[in-house]
Amino acid sequence: MAQVAGKVAEAQRRERETRQQRDSPAVDRGPYEGDPEDLADQWAARHAEWRRVAALMDAQDWLVYSPERDVQGSTWARERDAQREGALARRAAWEMERQDACDELKAQVWLSADVSRRLRAIAARTGVEPEQVLAQLADRVRMDDDGALTVDTFTPR
Structure with a gap:
């Protein structure tokens, strides 16, 4: 109980200090502070949570805090863990998406009117967009030993 009271006092002090720091001019803060x-x-x-724990211990006459007996605290801990895992998964997906985006090539291609008409006709017959036809074409291109580019015949899908 004494340790919890100490944590309540520490959290109260730190809350007061951080509120004062928040309200102080920005020039007093270092470049690496959050x-x-x-x-x-x-x-x-944290202050509110330590006060809740102290009140729970007082109400239940606990001499020692036990997370297993603290239903509300355990529920919140599980929710925080689930939120943290979700945030980590979203971050990993975002990083993978960024890496994929770095590996992608976006190109703007200007085609002559004749070539453009043929590409649009091919796309219309196959039911895909002209950009998809070009992407599939690029997927299938090979470079010969002499540096020539070749594409085997294929049907856009």
Whole structure:
């Protein structure tokens, strides 16, 4: 119980300090410090959580805090873990998407009117967009030993 009371006092002090820092001019902050608003909010949340734990221990006459007996705290911990896992998965997917985007080539191609008409006709017959026909064509291109580009016959899909 004494340790929890110490944590409540520490969180209260840190909440007060971070609120003061948040309200101070930005020139006093170092270049590597985080967002003072976010830090102040984090300490406010920790302070509230430590007060909740202290009140729970007092109401239940616990001498020692036990997370297994704290139903609300355990539920919130599971929710935080699920949110963290979801955020990590979204971050990994975003990073993979960025890597894929770096590997992609986007090109703007100007075709003559005759070639453009033929490409549009091929696309219309196969039911795909002209850009998809060109992408499929590029997928199938090979370079011979002499540097010549060749494409085997194929049907756009």
